Amino acid sequence: MSVLYPTLLLCAYGFFSNLRPSEPFLTAYLMGPDQNLTESQIVSEIYPVWTYSYLALLFPVFLATDYLCYKPVLVLQAISFVVTYVMLLKTQGLLAMQLVEFFFGLATASEVAYYSYIYSVVEPEHYQRVTGYCRSVALFGSAAGSLIGQLLLSVAKAQLLHLVIVTLASAAVAFVAPWFLPMPQRSLFFHKSSATAEKTQQSSRTPLMVKAEDLESKVPLSSCDDSAITRSSEADSQSSGLVEVMQMLFADFLECYKCRPLLAWSVWWALATCGYFQVVNYAQPLWENIRPSKEYEIYNGYVETLSTLLGALAALLVGYLPINWALWGELVLCVLSLLMAVCVFVMDTLRQIWLCYASYVLFRAMYMLLITVATYQIAASLSTQRYALVFGVNTFMALLLQSLLTFVVVDSAGLGLDVFTQFLIYGGYFAVISTVFLIAGLFRLASRRRCKQDVMADSRAEAESGSPPISDTSSSR
Known part of the structure; x- marks a missing residue:
């Protein structure tokens, strides 16, 4: 019951909030009669606010989540969703929509509380199952929302304003759930108990999932060093201060990123997530240019539903792929990143809506497959205590790159390029990622080949020289 109650509440919250x-x-609504904004305002002045606010709020919210023991930040996220859709429904104008994007950025940054709360109230043996439930329900909620929106628009002939009302009603239902969640008495960094320290020490000694082929990537981090364990234990039954937590995070950061395979997957995570956010955020303005919603019926809801479900299926199939990720990981990242670049180029250059939709679906599916592999490869190398740190740093770097790309390419303060030129740049961006990992993969294979040749040469030399006689050794002494 102690596991079931918070899990059900979290799943209900995840479903309705998504x-x-x-x-x-959203783009069609903002350009429609209810808001009457121009495409240039939406792309160059409104949507970038989400990127900047997400980046600015991510680290403070991450610390506040742990310090406040998760639940208050979940409540804050629920409030942010309600405020977002109330403003979207009731206010008008450029400044109001920029505030909408800010509150949505706050809600997005607070997502860390949703995915980390459960670890503070259930035992470690339930982590994997409960995490699967929460993520699956959130994904299903997102797919269901897109499908409902499309059916309301195409079948029931509802107006776009009515979709915002339904979304607000869903956010209002989700708002109720966090208030009834039990308040955790411990957290990962600021508020520790002796049991927490003991679990951290145990989990740091045992990798999450061990395969013989991955030993190379696990050796540096399969166990915490003595100083890390000491840091975790010395705060038993006490509350750590901000300075101590920052010092611990920085020391763990240096320790984690010494691992070359983890660093490689993290680099792909940051680079690809940056490009993924840009493509997903600005796909609707691209579709609007190809097939204007004022003149034609649009099918964005079906596309989002299909891409979400196909992405979820691809993520589920990851565990069944017979690939030696330690050996071939960089080359797989190279090939699929190149295919993602092709999908973006197709969306940009052919400008046929159905090809555009199909490319978008394949793009999202490939990203979800690879981000699942990256998550597994990174998590399998870490202790439980370090998950939030590494995933948070990777996301922060992705947002930092995205903010830079947004400012230069999208923002009216920068180049303010049209959406077709933007997607041409995004396609080139994924081609560069593919090239980087092609070089890394070839270097990995060459290094392995040299290593095998050296081992074989040493073996031949030992076989030819033979072992010295025992009598000679004893006489020399």
């Missing part, structure tokens, strides 16, 4: 029928049609 049930957003208006999301696939």
